[in-house]
Amino acid sequence: MSTLIEHDQMNNQRLLPRIALIACGSFSPPTPMHFRMFEIAKDFFKTQGTHHVVGGIVSPTHDSYQKKGLVAGTHRFAMLKLALQSSTWIKTSDWEIQQAEWTRTLSVLQYHQNYMNNYINSPLEGDMNGTLPGWMPPGLRERQDGVQLKLLCGADLLESFAVPGLWADKDIEDIVGNHGLVVISRYGANPEKFIFESDLLTKYQKNITLITNWVPNEVSSTMIRRLISRGQSVKYLLDDRVIDYIQMQGLFNCKTFTLDNRKPTSMNVFCCGENESIASAKKLLPSRNGPGQVIQVVTSEKGTKVTTELQRIGSASDESDAKKKKTDAVNV
Ligand SMILES: Nc1ncnc2c1ncn2[C@@H]1O[C@H](COP(=O)(O)OP(=O)(O)OP(=O)(O)O)[C@@H](O)[C@H]1O
Numbered sequence: 287m288s289t290l291i292e293h294d295q296m297n298n299q300r301l302l303p304r305i306a307l308i309a310c311g312s313f314s315p316p317t318p319m320h321f322r323m324f325e326i327a328k329d330f331f332k333t334q335g336t337h338h339v340v341g342g343i344v345s346p347t348h349d350s351y352q353k354k355g356l357v358a359g360t361h362r363f364a365m366l367k368l369a370l371q372s373s374t375w376i377k378t379s380d381w382e383i384q385q386a387e388w389t390r391t392l393s394v395l396q397y398h399q400n401y402m403n404n405y406i407n408s409p410l411e412g413d414m415n416g417t418l419p420g421w422m423p424p425g426l427r428e429r430q431d432g433v434q435l436k437l438l439c440g441a442d443l444l445e446s447f448a449v450p451g452l453w454a455d456k457d458i459e460d461i462v463g464n465h466g467l468v469v470i471s472r473y474g475a476n477p478e479k480f481i482f483e484s485d486l487l488t489k490y491q492k493n494i495t496l497i498t499n500w501v502p503n504e505v506s507s508t509m510i511r512r513l514i515s516r517g518q519s520v521k522y523l524l525d526d527r528v529i530d531y532i533q534m535q536g537l538f539n540c541k542t543f544t545l546d547n548r549k550p551t552s553m554n555v556f557c558c559g560e561n562e563s564i565a566s567a568k569k570l571l572p573s574r575n576g577p578g579q580v581i582q583v584v585t586s587e588k589g590t591k592v593t594t595e596l597q598r599i600g601s602a603s604d605e606s607d608a609k610k611k612k613t614d615a616v617n618v
């Protein structure tokens with residue numbers, strides 16, 4: 287059986303429905319597991335013979351998402367582009383980071399879905415002036431039928447649906463009811479049980495594809511940031527081009543490198559790591575206002591005034607605090 291055609295019980299040929307996959311997240315920095323999700327999902331649909339995956343889209347969230355360790359969208363987009371140079375079918379969309387503010391995931395899905403629909407349904411309008419966005423899957427007009435955009439995520443993101451106030455019920459219903467969810471297993475999550483315990487998710491269960499990743503890898507952006515801020519190696523955990531970019535830009539409290547000799551300079555860019563001046567600055571800070579909040583701290587070192595951008599760091603509760611910050615945005 288080809289990947290495009292299936293045979294029914296009468297051995298009649300039928301074109302497989304086309305789908306595209308979009309992963310929303312921080313990608314700070316992007317890890318190979320972010321992209322493995324796409325490969326695992328594509329293989330799954332190919333093996334099942336139920337859908338033809340025409341493209342993959344990675345959509346980094348807006349800077350104002352304020353998650354701990356989130357570096358500027360321009361950096362995250364640049365790292366994604368570098369890491370995806372070797373992929374023929376996974377592309378990055380900068381639409382979210384170009385918006386004036388954080389965008390709910392449902393709106394991200396709707397925007398990309400509408401764009402593809404318009405393109406497929408208006409063939410007489412040419413290639414939209416020859417300026418198709420880079421994330422568009424190729425060859426969409428080779429067939430007239432539509433392409434369903436599904437949200438691709440790890441099981442932890444699915445379970446975040448239960449964080450009170452983080453996701454609006456009507457958004458979840460729209461995402462699973464009208465788009466569909468493709469969930470990759472992740473250590474510590476139990477998506478089957480999670481779906482069973484939710485009436486809403488159970489109602490739309492047929493639109494949720496659960497896929498077991500038989501070669502799990504618990505690399506995460508958090509772990510990468512931790513290693514980098516401690517000056518430890520992340521080689522073989524990240525794409526070499528991404529490592530080079532992080533070093534050149536001095537991200538994640540990595541020592542910066544000069545372009546010519548690539549030796550560390552004396553300047554640190556503080557993003558998420560600990561050091562003495564940050565530790566002492568933290569003691570002076572008033573009680574925490576919220577996660578990922580960027581605070582300008584002026585420290586004095588050896589008589590020289592140094593301005594340091596300090597991103598608050600702390601316990602694991604930061605992440606859920608960050609999610610709570612979205613509560614107001616979705617409770618509309
Ligand atoms: N190791 C992994 N296995 C399965 N899914 C993953 C893995 N790492 C990330 N994902 C998924 O990738 C998507 C993007 O998530 P995100 O950028 O928050 O990644 P993360 O590495 O978990 O980040 P952080 O550590 O900063 O929370 C989410 O759907 C998440 O579930």
Ligand SMILES: NC(=O)c1ccc[n+]([C@@H]2O[C@H](COP(=O)(O)O)[C@@H](O)[C@H]2O)c1
Nearest residue numbers: 310311312347390391392452453454616
């Ligand atoms: N209500 C929503 O639409 C909603 C809530 C929380 C996170 N998200 C998105 O989920 C993605 C992953 O978030 P985390 O990195 O916090 O797990 C991000 O792209 C973020 O924008 C969406």
